[in-house]
Amino acid sequence: xxxxxxxxxxKNIPVNxxxxxxxxxxxxxxxxxxxxxxKIFSLTxxxxxxxxxxxxxxxxxxxxxxxxxxxxSTILTFILGIPSAILFSKYDFCGxxxxxxxxxxxxxxxxxxxAAAFNSLLxxxxxxxxxxxxxxxxLPITNYQFTGTLTAILIAHVFYNTTIVIRIVGNALSxxxxxxxxxxRVLGADSFSTWRYVTFPLLRPALLASALLVFMFNFTSFGxxxxxxxxxxxxxxxEIYIRALQLPNLNLAAMLxxxxxxxxxxxxxxxxxxxxxVNTQTNPQFSQTQKPKTFKQKIFVTTLCFLxxxxxxxxxISLPIRSLTRLExxxxxxxxxxxxxxxxxxxxxxxxxxxxxxxxxPFQAAINSLSYAGMTVLFSLALGYPVAIALAKPTQLDKFxxxxxxxxxxxxxxxxxxxxxxxxxxxxxxxxxVPIAHTLIALPFVIxxxxxxxxxxxxxxxxxxxxxxxxxFKVWRTIDFLILSRATLTAATFAFTISLGEFGAxxxxxxxxxxxxxxxxxxxxxxxxxxxxxxxxxxxxLLMIITTTSILLIEKIRLNQTGEF
Amino acid sequence: MLELRHVSKSFNxxxxxxxxxxxxxxxxxICLLGxxxxxxxxxLKMIAGLEIPDGGQILFNNIDLTSTPPHLRDxxxxxxxxxxxxxxxxxDNIAFGLKMRKINDNQIQLRVAALLEQVxxxxxxxxxxxxxxxxxxxxxxxxxxxxxxxxxxxFDEPLGALDKSLKDDLLNEIRSILHNENIPAxxxxxxxxxxxxxxxxxxxxxxxxxxxxxxxxxxxxxPKYVEVAKILGIGNxxxxxxxxxxxxxxxxxxxxxxCKQNQGEKVxxxxxxxxxxxxxxxxxxxxxYKQNQFEVKSRGGVLSGEAVSKGVKFLIxxxxxxxxxxxxxxxxxxxx
Numbered sequence: 001x002x003x004x005x006x007x008x009x010x011k012n013i014p015v016n017x018x019x020x021x022x023x024x025x026x027x028x029x030x031x032x033x034x035x036x037x038x039k040i041f042s043l044t045x046x047x048x049x050x051x052x053x054x055x056x057x058x059x060x061x062x063x064x065x066x067x068x069x070x071x072x073s074t075i076l077t078f079i080l081g082i083p084s085a086i087l088f089s090k091y092d093f094c095g096x097x098x099x100x101x102x103x104x105x106x107x108x109x110x111x112x113x114x115a116a117a118f119n120s121l122l123x124x125x126x127x128x129x130x131x132x133x134x135x136x137x138x139l140p141i142t143n144y145q146f147t148g149t150l151t152a153i154l155i156a157h158v159f160y161n162t163t164i165v166i167r168i169v170g171n172a173l174s175x176x177x178x179x180x181x182x183x184x185r186v187l188g189a190d191s192f193s194t195w196r197y198v199t200f201p202l203l204r205p206a207l208l209a210s211a212l213l214v215f216m217f218n219f220t221s222f223g224x225x226x227x228x229x230x231x232x233x234x235x236x237x238x239e240i241y242i243r244a245l246q247l248p249n250l251n252l253a254a255m256l257x258x259x260x261x262x263x264x265x266x267x268x269x270x271x272x273x274x275x276x277x278v279n280t281q282t283n284p285q286f287s288q289t290q291k292p293k294t295f296k297q298k299i300f301v302t303t304l305c306f307l308x309x310x311x312x313x314x315x316x317i318s319l320p321i322r323s324l325t326r327l328e329x330x331x332x333x334x335x336x337x338x339x340x341x342x343x344x345x346x347x348x349x350x351x352x353x354x355x356x357x358x359x360x361x362p363f364q365a366a367i368n369s370l371s372y373a374g375m376t377v378l379f380s381l382a383l384g385y386p387v388a389i390a391l392a393k394p395t396q397l398d399k400f401x402x403x404x405x406x407x408x409x410x411x412x413x414x415x416x417x418x419x420x421x422x423x424x425x426x427x428x429x430x431x432x433x434v435p436i437a438h439t440l441i442a443l444p445f446v447i448x449x450x451x452x453x454x455x456x457x458x459x460x461x462x463x464x465x466x467x468x469x470x471x472x473f474k475v476w477r478t479i480d481f482l483i484l485s486r487a488t489l490t491a492a493t494f495a496f497t498i499s500l501g502e503f504g505a506x507x508x509x510x511x512x513x514x515x516x517x518x519x520x521x522x523x524x525x526x527x528x529x530x531x532x533x534x535x536x537x538x539x540x541x542l543l544m545i546i547t548t549t550s551i552l553l554i555e556k557i558r559l560n561q562t563g564e565f
Numbered sequence: 566m567l568e569l570r571h572v573s574k575s576f577n578x579x580x581x582x583x584x585x586x587x588x589x590x591x592x593x594x595i596c597l598l599g600x601x602x603x604x605x606x607x608x609l610k611m612i613a614g615l616e617i618p619d620g621g622q623i624l625f626n627n628i629d630l631t632s633t634p635p636h637l638r639d640x641x642x643x644x645x646x647x648x649x650x651x652x653x654x655x656x657d658n659i660a661f662g663l664k665m666r667k668i669n670d671n672q673i674q675l676r677v678a679a680l681l682e683q684v685x686x687x688x689x690x691x692x693x694x695x696x697x698x699x700x701x702x703x704x705x706x707x708x709x710x711x712x713x714x715x716x717x718x719x720f721d722e723p724l725g726a727l728d729k730s731l732k733d734d735l736l737n738e739i740r741s742i743l744h745n746e747n748i749p750a751x752x753x754x755x756x757x758x759x760x761x762x763x764x765x766x767x768x769x770x771x772x773x774x775x776x777x778x779x780x781x782x783x784x785x786x787x788p789k790y791v792e793v794a795k796i797l798g799i800g801n802x803x804x805x806x807x808x809x810x811x812x813x814x815x816x817x818x819x820x821x822x823x824c825k826q827n828q829g830e831k832v833x834x835x836x837x838x839x840x841x842x843x844x845x846x847x848x849x850x851x852x853x854y855k856q857n858q859f860e861v862k863s864r865g866g867v868l869s870g871e872a873v874s875k876g877v878k879f880l881i882x883x884x885x886x887x888x889x890x891x892x893x894x895x896x897x898x899x900x901x
Binding site: 177179180182183184185186187188189190193197198201202 | 610613614615634635636637638639640641642644646648650651652661662665666709710713
């Protein structure tokens with residue numbers, strides 16, 4: 001078991017071996033992130049790009065709209081998030097942990113699933129409009145529109161990000177020592193002054209940090225905007241996509257990508273600063289929750305619980321329901337429509353309706369997705385393991401190299417895709433590039449999962465086991481292997497889930513004949529007819545089930561081990 | 566000034582306080598003494614208006630405070646964990662109550678400076694709370710409570726988080742400040758030593774009921790109840806049995822003492838070491854050196870077969886040997 005000593009005793013790894021551990025990941029980043037990045041930069045700093053008036057106008061408009069929608073989304077998220085944070089941090093009620101878990105689900109769902117879910121509920125083919133026109137045909141709902149409106153974008157953003165406010169502000173609230181408020185009251189502060197001079201200043205870092213994070217996510221949102229809003233709502237991200245593929249102007253796309261990167265960097269720096277203050281200013285000993293007592297409190301808790309359940313559960317259940325019900329004619333259908341339960345949409349997934357090169361049977365998309373995801377798992381584990389070993393007992397060198405790995409996360413998926421297009425040109429038709437892009441995104445998660453597990457393998461435990469008479473192999477099998485296999489499974493599931501749901505980068509670089517599940521959903525949604533819509537719903541349902549299962553699996557493994565998350 | 570009339574409180578159907586009644590006169594310091602969980606802090610919270618009594622009345626200068634919210638009661642409260650505002654510096658913490666009362670800035674400056682001097686922290690205005698030691702934090706908390714010149718000061722285990730020597734210093738400071746300011750005060754603690762050091766009157770709280778309300782001297786002289794003697798940690802409580810009028814049998818022999826209990830009944834006795842009184846024989850079990858004397862832990866030497874007490878402690882001038890039986894003078898008193 002000599003190799004155990006070499007690979008896992010991270011404490012005593014000499015510098016040259018450390019460098020060797022970093023080498024694969026570093027080369028990978030160099031070729032697939034930094035090289036594309038230089039390409040983007042070199043295109044941007046072309047004098048004609050920077051001075052072209054049309055370019056500047058587009059840039060200005062998309063930047064303004066990006067800020068506008070992100071601000072609106074953030075405000076709306078806070079309007080729902082703050083009362084919810086109070087609800088979860090101050091009150092005890094039946095079903096609390098379930099409701100809390102439900103609010104966290106959207107955050108981990110792929111954008112296509114969320115977009116499809118809202119479409120299935122509120123879209124013009126969705127449950128609510130179709131059912132209401134079915135049961136109340138006299139209702140004048142002409143001109144009903146949900147997809148293609150700013151409202152749809154905003155609602156989906158609130159759906160995604162409310163959990164951030166609940167987590168950050170809720171934690172700060174529950175750690176706020178209520179005796180400080182009592183002190184203020186006794187010293188002569190009325191309830192408003194107590195809030196103004198004590199509670200609010202103490203919560204300010206948490207409010208600011210969550211606002212920054214929510215704003216950043218809204219700022220870089222792509223899938224939701226493209227799928228629910230459409231390309232009329234050109235944020236920076238959408239505009240990069242349009243200029244990269246639809247109305248090619250790669251110089252402009254590159255310039256937009258740099259602007260986007262600049263703002264994300266600023267937000268990340270600000271966020272990191274404020275979130276650090278959140279931890280130091282509160283007292284973790286005091287969390288006091290109580291059952292709602294007064295009439296006002298009961299009304300507050302009941303109303304908000306009802307609202308949250310409706311908002312978070314309805315879209316997620318309407319998606320599978322809509323995928324199993326026929327509420328309108330399929331495209332070109334002449335005979336009588338069989339309303340009600342149907343499995344047609346799922347059966348259709350296996351049939352290639354148009355035998356053209358670009359229309360493979362939809363089920364093929366699932367096979368593509370699964371094989372891309374499999375490759376992503378292999379790549380990210382192969383690159384991530386050595387780095388995680390080096391980072392388990394980090395030296396100055398490791399601490400310096402570490403943040404580099406996070407950079408691909410800070411730049412948007414669309415930007416990664418654009419970089420690939422610019423750097424690899426025709427080569428990009430190789431199906432390998434999709435899992436490579438996915439690996440860039442998954443790698444930080446994989447390393448963050450493996451590193452604490454490797455670090456947690458206690459030397460003392462191993463020594464204790466061997467003094468108790470265990471052979472080196474037995475020691476390895478009972479201690480290291482157990483811990484590592486769990487962490488590896490978690491990391492693999494992370495990589496798998498990320499790859500399966502990835503939309504932005506894939507949309508830019510995938511080959512039309514190798515669609516993934518999210519791409520297929522997007523194609524179905526953009527085509528007319530009830531059958532296409534139904535298939536989009538069916539695929540989105542499948543993706544939702546796979547993703548949720550993965551999340552549950554990760555959570556379950558996480559609960560069983562004490563890692564640093 | 567302050568008066569509580571038949572105040573009661575329960576949480577989740579569990580009674581915490583029953584029928585609490587007492588008065589505090591101007592300039593008087595009373596101490597609520599009791600083990601943790603006896604409901605002491607809840608009394609303070611109700612007086613401050615942070616908790617609402619289930620029954621009874623709280624009055625100040627004969628005015629019922631029930632409908633007065635905490636910020637208008639004009640009482641000061643010092644907590645065990647200081648509860649200083651972590652986002653404000655020393656000056657702003659002390660000035661908080663003054664600012665809430667819309668006092669002008671010049672006066673605030675003067676008042677804060679004077680208070681800092683009073684608590685020996687001159688020049689600490691700009692310090693952050695996190696830079697202060699525990700003792701300094703408690704001084705700031707004291708100054709913060711004193712700043713608005715409250716009508717009543719309350720202390721909730723104010724020295725509980727501090728170490729012994731700091732405790733003694735601060736206790737003296739609090740006492741002198743209370744005397745100078747002539748503010749009525751309620752001091753809550755579980756530490757009998759603190760209670761005796763600071764209180765004009767001690768109220769002993771047991772399971773939500775006041776079982777004793779008297780001056781420290783009286784309570785010391787005659788604790789009256791086993792619980793009181795135990796809380797105070799005075800003397801030794803031993804069990805005995807009344808065998809005849811004026812005769813109680815104990816593990817230390819038969820003592821001449823008149824108890825209310827009838828013949829044949831069990832009785833708790835308080836044995837206090839004294840120059841006068843009866844002589845008993847005790848068997849030395851352990852010796853600890855204490856301030857020029859030897860604290861001897863012992864059990865009854867005579868009727869050792871019936872020894873039921875956890876042992877008694879006496880102070881002896883000359884070091885005895887372990888196992889030796891020595892004679893000690895004690896005064897015995899009956900407890901209820």
